[in-house]
Amino acid sequence: MNQAPSMLKPALISGVAFGVAGSIPVINWINCACCALIIGCGFLAAFLYSKDSRAAGFAFRPGNGATVGLVAGLIYGVISGILGGIISSALGMGDWQEVIDQIQMSGADIDPEVLDGITHFMESSGGLMMILIGLFFALVLGAIFGTIGGLIGGSVFKVEPQPPVHEQAPPPPPPVG
Amino acid sequence: MTTSSESAPRSSRLVPGLVTALAGLWTVGVVLAPWLAAHDSFLGGWLRFLYRPGCHQIADRCLDLGFGPMAVCARCAGLYLGGTLALLWTTARNQPYRPHPVWLAVVAVPTVLDFVAGQLGLPSLGNWTRFAVALPLGGLAGFYLSDALIEIVRLNSGQGNSEFHSEDSVG
Numbered sequence: 001m002n003q004a005p006s007m008l009k010p011a012l013i014s015g016v017a018f019g020v021a022g023s024i025p026v027i028n029w030i031n032c033a034c035c036a037l038i039i040g041c042g043f044l045a046a047f048l049y050s051k052d053s054r055a056a057g058f059a060f061r062p063g064n065g066a067t068v069g070l071v072a073g074l075i076y077g078v079i080s081g082i083l084g085g086i087i088s089s090a091l092g093m094g095d096w097q098e099v100i101d102q103i104q105m106s107g108a109d110i111d112p113e114v115l116d117g118i119t120h121f122m123e124s125s126g127g128l129m130m131i132l133i134g135l136f137f138a139l140v141l142g143a144i145f146g147t148i149g150g151l152i153g154g155s156v157f158k159v160e161p162q163p164p165v166h167e168q169a170p171p172p173p174p175p176v177g
Numbered sequence: 178m179t180t181s182s183e184s185a186p187r188s189s190r191l192v193p194g195l196v197t198a199l200a201g202l203w204t205v206g207v208v209l210a211p212w213l214a215a216h217d218s219f220l221g222g223w224l225r226f227l228y229r230p231g232c233h234q235i236a237d238r239c240l241d242l243g244f245g246p247m248a249v250c251a252r253c254a255g256l257y258l259g260g261t262l263a264l265l266w267t268t269a270r271n272q273p274y275r276p277h278p279v280w281l282a283v284v285a286v287p288t289v290l291d292f293v294a295g296q297l298g299l300p301s302l303g304n305w306t307r308f309a310v311a312l313p314l315g316g317l318a319g320f321y322l323s324d325a326l327i328e329i330v331r332l333n334s335g336q337g338n339s340e341f342h343s344e345d346s347v348g
Contacts, residue, residue, distance in 0.1 A: 032233040033292055034256050062325030063332065141230055148322065155321035155328075156278045 005056045007068045010048030014041050015075025015146075022076060022138075023084035025091065035145040041076045042069030042149025043156075050157035059161035062154030069150015070143060077142030081135030089131070190271055193326045197264040200319075204257045211245035224248060240304055251304040252288065252311045259315025260322070267323035275324045276317060284313040 018041035022028045031037045046065035053060035121129075206224055214221030225248045228234065232249040239246035240254055247254055267274055287310045295301040302310065 029233075029296065030292075031231070032250075033288075034253050035231045061328065061332065063329045065325065066329070137230065151325040152318055152321045155275060155325040156281060158275075 005052035019079025022080035038145035045072035046153025065154020073142035073146015077139035081138035085131030210248035215244035255311030256315035260319035263319025
């Protein structure tokens with residue numbers, strides 16, 4: 001009897017490939033279009049898993065797509081969160097002041113005293129806190145949009161289960177005599 | 178394009194209905210953020226910030242309905258509205274609808290080309306055109322999403338898989 005294909009391989013391939021792409025400063029702008037990189041990550045994982053399922057003779061359903069998309073999205077989150085944080089720190093980007101600027105640009109109203117307190121804490125913790133915060137958001141977004149991509153892929157690349165083969169009784173022997 | 182031959186059971190409406198409601202709220206928030214900001218509500222800024230991770234929010238590339246730029250760019254607004262309308266349509270009809278996958282590539286091409294042109298600094302589409310071009314892509318994603326949700330609900334409610342099978346499958 002065939003064994004169901006592993007989800008880990010397609011999730012790893014897709015999660016690592018898109019995670020690396022998502023941590024490169026210019027390429028990660030693609031995420032500005034509705035987190036397209038993360039949705040693409042889940043979608044590719046679903047495609048790869050549907051291919052494996054078809055080859056092994058197993059059904060591939062949207063639920064499988066959602067699961068493999070979720071795993072791929074989480075892998076994306078880990079890779080892009082850590083690698084992106086390291087690259088941003090190395091290039092001197094992504095400091096806390098940039099985050100504050102973004103909050104203020106969006107018009108959100110924050111008490112200046114609270115902001116000062118957070119800024120002091122962030123500066124005293126060094127770059128590590130920024131990497132951890134980035135990792136947290138990358139994991140949350142990866143889980144949500146990876147699953148959406150996997151669901152879409154699950155519908156697009158659906159593989160219906162093969163109908164069961166009923167064993168037919170052998171034909172009766174020809175009459176003798 | 179393919180539709181299933183029969184309506185989904187009434188119970189399968191709940192999950193797509195909830196997702197549609199969430200998508201609707203998310204889409205309404207895009208317009209609500211500038212409206213609240215125009216009416217001096219502090220919520221406007223926070224609501225705009227909520228959309229920040231998924232969109233660049235460059236004001237020149239956002240639609241303006243008369244009370245400031247929307248919380249997301251024209252392309253994202255088109256994707257959100259298209260997806261919400263498709264989810265709404267499927268939920269209202271209570272019937273999964275799964276277009277042939279080739280349509281996904283067809284409707285994605287203009288948006289991808291416009292995105293690439295924008296990144297390369299080439300002249301790209303106007304805001305309303307960009308919105309209109311993204312609308313069918315969002316719609317198609319919404320159709321696939323609702324098809325997936327309905328099938329998951331159906332399988333988990335213990336129903337057979339013969340009545341909903343799609344004629345399309347990608348080879």
